[in-house]
Each structure stands twice: as structure tokens, then as C-alpha cells.
Amino acid sequence: MIELESVERVFRVGGEAVRALDGVDLTIADGEYAAVMGPSGSGKSTLLHVVGLLDRPSRGRYRLDGVDTTTLGEAQRARLRRERIGFVFQAFHLIPRMTAAENIELPMILAGLPPRERRRRVTRVLRDLGLAERCGHRPDQLSGGQRQRVAIGRAMVMHPGILLADEPTGNLDHRAGAQVMALLERLNREEGITLLVVTHDPAVGGRAERRIDMLDGRIVADRPQRGD
Amino acid sequence: MIELESVERVFRVGGEAVRALDGVDLTIADGEYAAVMGPSGSGKSTLLHVVGLLDRPSRGRYRLDGVDTTTLGEAQRARLRRERIGFVFQAFHLIPRMTAAENIELPMILAGLPPRERRRRVTRVLRDLGLAERCGHRPDQLSGGQRQRVAIGRAMVMHPGILLADEPTGNLDHRAGAQVMALLERLNREEGITLLVVTHDPAVGGRAERRIDMLDGRIVADRPQRGD
Numbered sequence: 001m002i003e004l005e006s007v008e009r010v011f012r013v014g015g016e017a018v019r020a021l022d023g024v025d026l027t028i029a030d031g032e033y034a035a036v037m038g039p040s041g042s043g044k045s046t047l048l049h050v051v052g053l054l055d056r057p058s059r060g061r062y063r064l065d066g067v068d069t070t071t072l073g074e075a076q077r078a079r080l081r082r083e084r085i086g087f088v089f090q091a092f093h094l095i096p097r098m099t100a101a102e103n104i105e106l107p108m109i110l111a112g113l114p115p116r117e118r119r120r121r122v123t124r125v126l127r128d129l130g131l132a133e134r135c136g137h138r139p140d141q142l143s144g145g146q147r148q149r150v151a152i153g154r155a156m157v158m159h160p161g162i163l164l165a166d167e168p169t170g171n172l173d174h175r176a177g178a179q180v181m182a183l184l185e186r187l188n189r190e191e192g193i194t195l196l197v198v199t200h201d202p203a204v205g206g207r208a209e210r211r212i213d214m215l216d217g218r219i220v221a222d223r224p225q226r227g228d
Numbered sequence: 229m230i231e232l233e234s235v236e237r238v239f240r241v242g243g244e245a246v247r248a249l250d251g252v253d254l255t256i257a258d259g260e261y262a263a264v265m266g267p268s269g270s271g272k273s274t275l276l277h278v279v280g281l282l283d284r285p286s287r288g289r290y291r292l293d294g295v296d297t298t299t300l301g302e303a304q305r306a307r308l309r310r311e312r313i314g315f316v317f318q319a320f321h322l323i324p325r326m327t328a329a330e331n332i333e334l335p336m337i338l339a340g341l342p343p344r345e346r347r348r349r350v351t352r353v354l355r356d357l358g359l360a361e362r363c364g365h366r367p368d369q370l371s372g373g374q375r376q377r378v379a380i381g382r383a384m385v386m387h388p389g390i391l392l393a394d395e396p397t398g399n400l401d402h403r404a405g406a407q408v409m410a411l412l413e414r415l416n417r418e419e420g421i422t423l424l425v426v427t428h429d430p431a432v433g434g435r436a437e438r439r440i441d442m443l444d445g446r447i448v449a450d451r452p453q454r455g456d
């Protein structure tokens with residue numbers, strides 16, 4: 001369970017304070033599927049980074065599975081992150097010297113999975129994401145949408161308890177975007193992973209069971225929706 | 229005028245050949261406004277890079293304003309690029325150590341514009357793109373959509389004869405995306421810049437006067453459309 005309580009995140013630039021998160025209360029139960037939408041600069045990526053233990057609140061509390069994460073040291077946060085969370089970055093952050101297959105394989109190497117199981121999962125993920133023919137390409141030898149799909153594959157491959165996706169379809173055509181969302185939704189449905197998707201695309205946002213809207217660092221709406 | 233004739237672009241990876249452009253014929257007259265759409269990996273960015281003199285064809289000809297660019301040396305290509313072409317990259321490619329304002333100012337410094345004119349244009353572009361409050365932020369202190377808008381500002385600020393935009397709204401909400409397209413279209417309408425936009429968003433693609441569809445490195449459709 002994800003519990004944010006009065007969370008603020010203030011950045012200092014020059015003499016100024018930027019209130020990227022300005023008092024966020026949010027509870028997400030295990031297995032939920034929520035979309036976060038809002039204007040550019042409204043705090044969506046900052047929210048996802050705090051939830052994903054990549055950033056800390058300036059004020060307030062973040063309890064993850066009952067543990068107050070603000071009391072944890074860096075090593076514990078890193079371990080929790082590796083074991084519990086998959087993150088698709090808005091800017092992908094792939095390893096430049098590794099191929100598509102190696103980038104997807106990396107979390108499994110860190111988790112100590114045996115080689116045969118790693119190969120099996122990489123093959124499956126590459127195929128599901130339409131990347132099989134590009135498995136040996138490095139990021140600079142891939143299109144923007146192919147890089148995005150590698151980033152998604154890497155986040156999914158360990159079937160993490162929580163999957164956070166920051167604009168996962170922004171560089172994909174409609175069909176590839178729908179394929180990706182179907183894969184993420186299958187993990188949510190069949191394995192109960194908690195799925196939190198930031199998106200600018202209402203067609204993508206409309207698929208979730210819950211819709212969270214942000215504006216100026218705050219949540220201004222948070223309600224169930226049908227999802228398609 | 230942009231004239232591509234039987235253009236191919238083949239990448240070699242390991243022992244394999246990737247036919248990113250596989251026989252492209254394309255003529256774009258001065259002042260035209262065209263959208264390029266197609267699936268992820270179909271060759272859109274490669275096409276834009278060839279048109280923008282950032283890449284060379286493996287076969288075929290690219291004539292720009294009557295000059296066969298394949299006969300030009302690197303220095304001449306770089307000069308033509310700087311003087312004639314503005315490019316919005318799919319991955320932005322901002323200078324990490326410069327602020328938003330400095331990134332936008334850079335092409336004008338390279339062109340030798342005087343400081344007062346540079347300041348005037350930067351102020352205007354920042355305001356038009358909704359970035360005034362973030363002018364002093366460096367790229368790592370900006371949201372994804374803010375970085376995208378800085379990349380657009382940098383491409384526009386010299387009012388180049390040709391503006392090439394690779395998925396300029398992929399990280400923007402609908403409203404910010406429409407604002408950006410309105411700015412680019414104003415340059416096309418009022419200054420006669422040739423505008424070529426790659427996009428996955430049919431709402432964006434539908435605004436152009438001409439629609440070019442790509443598939444597997446080829447142009448499979450190329451026709452006028454109403455544009456909105």
C-alpha cells in the first residue's frame with residue numbers, strides 16, 4: 001500500500017522555491033490501477049519519483065507497505081526500490097553501452113536470477129514489445145519509440161509489486177501504445193501489481209480504474225472511473 | 229525547396245542491414261506545411277535527419293534549394309544547417325550546463341546577433357512557450373514538457389527557412405501542445421517557413437496541409453488534406 005500524507009517537495013533554484021508538490025495526500029491500495037494526468041509542470045513526474053523512492057519529500061510522510069520510508073537510510077531505500085518497484089522514466093535512462101536485450105536483462109542480473117530464466121524472460125518481453133529484431137541494437141541504434149519500449153520491458157521484467165510508468169506511450173503510435181498498455185494491464189490483472197501511469201493521452205488515461213488529476217503540485221481530483 | 233530522389237539509408241548492425249529509408253522520393257516546396265506519420269520504427273526520424281543535413285543518404289540524392297547536398301563537404305553542410313534549418317529533436321538534446329534561456333539563445337550567438345536583439349527574442353520566445361518563470365532553470369531542473377518546449381524555442385528563435393520538428397508535442401498536455409503548434413504555424417503562415425512535423429498524434433497531424441505516411445522506410449501515402 002502506498003500512503004502519502006501532506007507531502008511537499010520544494011526545489012530551490014537560485015533564491016527561489018519551486019513547490020513541485022504542494023501538499024499531497026494519496027492512498028493507493030495494493031493492486032490498484034490509477035492514471036495521473038495534468039498540465040506540463042504540474043508535478044506528475046515528481047510525484048512518481050517520490051512514490052518510487054527516487055526522491056524524498058521535503059515535508060510530510062510516505063508510508064510504503066506500512067513502513068515510514070522517510071526513516072530509512074539510503075541502502076534500505078535502494079533495496080526496497082530494487083525489490084518492489086519497476087520504473088519507466090519519461091526520459092528512458094537506458095544504459096548506452098548495453099543492447100536492448102541487456103538493458104532488459106539488467107534487473108534480473110541484479111536480483112540474482114539464473115541465466116536460463118533470464119534468457120526466457122528477455123525473449124518473451126522482447127517479443128511482447130515487438131523488439132525481437134532489435135534485441136542486439138544499442139539505444140543509439142534504436143528509434144525513440146523502440147527505446148521507450150526497452151524502458152518499459154526493463155521495468156516489467158521482474159514483475160515488481162508496483163509499476164510506475166511516466167508517460168509510457170508518448171513516443172508510440174496508437175497501435176504500439178495500446179499493445180504496451182495491454183501488457184501492463186495484464187500484469188495488473190493477473191499478478192495484482194499496483195499500476196500507476198502518468199500520461200498526457202486521455203485515451204490512455206481513460207483505461208485506468210481511477211483517475212487522479214494534478215495542478216500546480218496538488219491533487220485537484222481523484223475519483224474512480226469505468227476504465228475501458 | 230527540398231528534393232529527395234530514390235533516397236536510401238541503410239544502417240549496419242552486427243552483420244545485418246537495417247533499411248531505415250528504403251527508396252524515398254519526396255519534394256517539398258518552400259513554405260509548405262506537412263505532417264509525417266507512421267508506426268514506431270518506420271523511418272520518420274531518419275527522414276528528418278537526412279532532410280536536416282544531420283545524416284547522409286546511403287544512396288540517392290538530396291537537393292536543397294537546387295544544391296546537391298551529397299556533393300558538399302562537412303563544413304559546408306554544417307553552415308547550411310546553421311543558416312537554413314531549425315531542428316526539434318525527439319530527445320531534445322539540450323546543453324546540460326546552460327539554462328533554458330541560454331539554450332534558446334545559443335543559435336543567435338552562433339549567428340552573431342547583437343545582445344539586445346538576442347535578449348528581446350529570448351524574452352518573447354520564453355513568454356510564448358510559457359517558460360518565463362523557468363528561464364533560469366537548467367534542463368535537469370525542468371519537467372519533460374518544459375524541456376521539450378525549450379528545444380522548440382531553440383529551433384524557432386532564428387526563424388529558419390526550414391523547421392523540422394520530431395514529435396514536438398509528445399510530452400505536452402493537449403493545451404500546451406496546441407499552443408506550440410499555433411506558434412509553429414504562425415511562423416509558417418507569416419514568414420513562409422517550410423514546416424515539417426513528425427507526429428504520432430492524429431490531432432496534431434491533422435492540422436497540416438499535407439499528410440505523408442511512412443511504413444518500413446517508405447512513403448506509402450502523400451496527399452493534401454484540409455488542415456484545421
Ligand SMILES: Nc1ncnc2c1ncn2[C@@H]1O[C@H](COP(=O)(O)OP(=O)(O)OP(=O)(O)O)[C@@H](O)[C@H]1O
Nearest residue numbers: 141143144145146239248268269270271272273274
Ligand atoms: N543508428 C542506427 N543503427 C541501426 N539501426 C537504426 C539506427 N537508427 C535507427 N535505426 C533503425 O531504423 C529504423 C527507423 O528508425 P527511426 O528512428 O527513423 O524510426 P521512427 O519512425 O522515428 O520511430 P519512432 O516513431 O519510434 O520514433 C528503426 O527500426 C531503428 O531501429
Ligand SMILES: Nc1ncnc2c1ncn2[C@@H]1O[C@H](COP(=O)(O)OP(=O)(O)OP(=O)(O)O)[C@@H](O)[C@H]1O
Nearest residue numbers: 011020040041042043044045046369371372373374
Ligand atoms: N530538480 C528540479 N529543480 C527545480 N525545479 C524542478 C526540478 N524538477 C522539477 N522542477 C519543477 O517542478 C515542477 C514539476 O515538475 P514535474 O517534472 O514533476 O512536472 P510534470 O507534471 O511531470 O510535467 P511534464 O508533463 O512536463 O512532464 C516543474 O515546474 C519543474 O520546472
Ligand SMILES: [Mg+2]
Nearest residue numbers: 045090371372
Ligand atoms: Mg513529467
Ligand SMILES: [Mg+2]
Nearest residue numbers: 143144273318
Ligand atoms: Mg522517431
